[in-house]
Amino acid sequence: MALTPSQLQDLAEAKAFRAETRRPTVPALEAMLFEPVPVLDHGFVRVIDYMGDDAAVVQAARVSYGRGTRAANEDRGLIRYLMRHRHSTPFEMCEIKYHVKLPIFIARQWIRHRTANVNEYSARYSILDREFYLPAPEQLAAQSASNRQGRGTVLQGAEAEHVLRLLRQDAMTTYDHYAEMLNEDEAGQPADPARQGLARELARMNLTLNTYTQWYWKTDLHNLLHFLSLRADAHAQYEIRAYAEAMMRSLEAWVPAVAEAFRDYRLGAVTLSAQMLAVVRRLLAGEAVEQGGSGLSKREWRELMEQLGRPA
């Protein structure tokens, strides 16, 4: 992720700015503001703005009049209670805004979270940079044999080299042809005066899905947690999980009590179906339960045994 001199100056100015405010302010998050956290080979995520803190969640839950004067440990207890019982509205009272640079095929997964506000860089209006995602060698995985939407072992040797070469070469070729079709030089003038240049809104179709785009993405804390619970999960595709993990760090700086409760009651939690709970009760009563008589399918049985840390 290389910034242009003009971007570096903008960034320095934004970081140097100081104002006085009466709003709830979180020094640990202020220290991170504007700073891009690198993700993948050319991407980043950075916090642009935020509203609220742990206390704002508590205050909304109490619809109290002031800033809240209870002891911090009471606040922590209330936040844990709200998280455990899946109360959502108090968490909606905090808001955060990110600037994200990410490959288009990841943007397509991400945008499925419909409750956020999004402003994406427009390739209809502007020209995209020559940047595309190429997986690191340890991420170049084979198709999983057991999971139709997962990865298996890492490709090795000639196959790995061949795949990387194809990805790099195709991204470079299609980008070069994109630029050629646009026919614009750096000043926006025709590179070749003999040609008109294809409209930007058409030329972009020649780019591959690993081309980087960027957007502003703003969401409330409740929906951020929902996003993170799906995307920081082990079943998420690695490339989006890398972003979610970078965002987890801003969550911890911003609302530490919420982040702790989120880890305990959401990320690390398991949900047992009625039948699974019945099996656990029977096991606790000392009964020897087998899959056959458990009321669970083989797949459910395997999932349960894994959660309980027992051999299936």
Add this chain to the structure above:
Amino acid sequence: MALTPSQLQDLAEAKAFRAETRRPTVPALEAMLFEPVPVLDHGFVRVIDYMGDDAAVVQAARVSYGRGTRAANEDRGLIRYLMRHRHSTPFEMCEIKYHVKLPIFIARQWIRHRTANVNEYSARYSILDREFYLPAPEQLAAQSASNRQGRGTVLQGAEAEHVLRLLRQDAMTTYDHYAEMLNEDEAGQPADPARQGLARELARMNLTLNTYTQWYWKTDLHNLLHFLSLRADAHAQYEIRAYAEAMMRSLEAWVPAVAEAFRDYRLGAVTLSAQMLAVVRRLLAGEAVEQGGSGLSKREWRELMEQLGRPA
């Protein structure tokens, strides 16, 4: 709107608080923060927190890297362009949070705006205060003869007095019975030890719809403008319009360029149907157009003539 000593102290503390921030900060809105603006007889609206400013709208539209370095008049032009062409996403990048105290029948209109985040004081969990809305004499209007959902002339004399007496007396009686059924003294103990007291979630059903409730209401700027375009409009019920007008003042302090564009392109704008536009073109061409040959219904004709400032 009388605050308790404890609320006044909370308010004073919130207002005295100062922190340093690198976030976009709007001094004119900071000066208003936390301060309740009285609305109706016991209600208020006050800004609790906010995110973003005029420049944040511009920055999102440009997905630029820094805080935006263009001249202010270019920013104003872009904001006007975005408003004129109904671009919505850049306005979603700003957020504001209000604390509102309002009569329940107005809360029921307000909540129809589904995109906001809301935390309401819970009458299932807590006890509502003995406060209810009574219209000022100049608001005690008769049913409109021409508009099934509007007001006509103001009631006078004996009828006005009678109506006000009924409203006040019924609100007081039902509240007193609510308290009696609850059977709780100020310490939360049974007022009459011989009775158990009705559950709060049931007792509340005895209150009238002019009882005051309160909530935290948080929305992005785009949806705030949508709310204001409907509720600061002359066709809105007076009681909700009073809140919308108080919120217009916070809008002007917060995002003056957006507020100006909103007045020009939304509040003061008119939409002409295809047929109405055809009539305007014919009139401009010097043709004498009558309702009969206009392609407009009588109602549409009347609406158009009103907008054009011509006698119908």
Add this chain to the structure above:
Amino acid sequence: MALTPSQLQDLAEAKAFRAETRRPTVPALEAMLFEPVPVLDHGFVRVIDYMGDDAAVVQAARVSYGRGTRAANEDRGLIRYLMRHRHSTPFEMCEIKYHVKLPIFIARQWIRHRTANVNEYSARYSILDREFYLPAPEQLAAQSASNRQGRGTVLQGAEAEHVLRLLRQDAMTTYDHYAEMLNEDEAGQPADPARQGLARELARMNLTLNTYTQWYWKTDLHNLLHFLSLRADAHAQYEIRAYAEAMMRSLEAWVPAVAEAFRDYRLGAVTLSAQMLAVVRRLLAGEAVEQGGSGLSKREWRELMEQLGRPA
């Protein structure tokens, strides 16, 4: 719930109507269409229209071209998989529309579910009927001593009678005054020609919160399940649970495979936090775990023991 002769005729006509369609059609739900299911003393819920069926969920999950040709038991397995892993979008492909008559204080809880489409009877435009909710004797419960938003034992004897009398009398008095202030006879003419009558949008504020209102409420299946998981739950207020339970019956007629999976994986399921799961693993390993060394708060410990069916 008494219908007027005109409503009964409309109902009979709607039920007699038959058309041929190529859309997915569910005979068991067709048999229920339009028929009001009584809820509480004057309320009802009835299905007005629907789109999709169990197969539509499967079809969306597969984005298949036709109606889906797998065997029914494969469909059931896929639906259970989707429910277990909290996939939401395939369930959004079905839609249902209800007509509901309900007390206003319940409508205020219900409307918090913001994703539905709602058209409510307008008391700004029309006049509400003289119908209000009075709890049945077995629902007239005291405040719970342990749960600030719950009910305790049922009120008995003189207190119960007194409470019911207050509720009935206040609802009747406030309604009578509402009608008096409106000053309209059945033909919409002034009842008392000497008075103008108060505007409907104002007079309504005199009604108590147990007055019945009605609305059309339309939602997709995913959000219906979310509504039911909260409102058919034992912690929900009885009055809204009564509606949720009536709606559960339409769910079972409409999408039986989804309803079954919903009961197993949502209604009957429990979520264990990371710490709770650790306790279960230790118990299964034969360890004697006490609350003190469990990492759980007393409240969490009590909740867990209850779920596991063990003495706390």
Add this chain to the structure above:
Amino acid sequence: MALTPSQLQDLAEAKAFRAETRRPTVPALEAMLFEPVPVLDHGFVRVIDYMGDDAAVVQAARVSYGRGTRAANEDRGLIRYLMRHRHSTPFEMCEIKYHVKLPIFIARQWIRHRTANVNEYSARYSILDREFYLPAPEQLAAQSASNRQGRGTVLQGAEAEHVLRLLRQDAMTTYDHYAEMLNEDEAGQPADPARQGLARELARMNLTLNTYTQWYWKTDLHNLLHFLSLRADAHAQYEIRAYAEAMMRSLEAWVPAVAEAFRDYRLGAVTLSAQMLAVVRRLLAGEAVEQGGSGLSKREWRELMEQLGRPA
């Protein structure tokens, strides 16, 4: 758009299916059900299911009890009134579900409409077909000189040929490499047993943005109209407009009265700002207004003169 034999059979079965229903049914839309309407070179849009009709809008607006017995011309008048005054909730009472096949770069524009329900074919789970969009010669336009996000004249001769050749060749090459990296034969077995094959979730990143994807897209009528007002507009990119126009035809078959009102009050309508309205009033009063003294910017002046059909 070539269907496989299995798809053709599914389609034939879906079209042959008939059931009896008591739901509102629209014969003109039934006749279109399931039938793909070709759009662009390989895309289509087809209606899969629907709920409601013109009368359902009216019924919701009246929250009437039955199917509605007013004369059709009264219904039309009410629908026009609702559309003119931007009432949205009655239109939300109808729902429609489409199956759409479209190029990915168009899917990325389309998905910005966040209120719809979407199930997209998953390239993480499955393998995409070898189909990509190539513009017809008359759509191969140059960048507009005046509008940064628009098209200018159509490319001719050698440049047109060159552009088309690049687009075709890059799409074919990247698809071939995608297939090569996947290394799966038609039975899902390794094409080359010496290689493992790259995970599907990674290989897809090599595809170009004109590759076709498909999804189920379900929305209520209000949000469909919003989509159409933006995407059937002359400023929309041609490729998405082609879909919107195909959907307009299903709108007209489904809800003819709504479609007519939509054309008059939305598609063919113009919105005049406060300043524009002032200019129109002055012009109607016979005043000679110039841009200089109009209070309008040059750009606004040009837009207004265009709408009024006058030379700028």
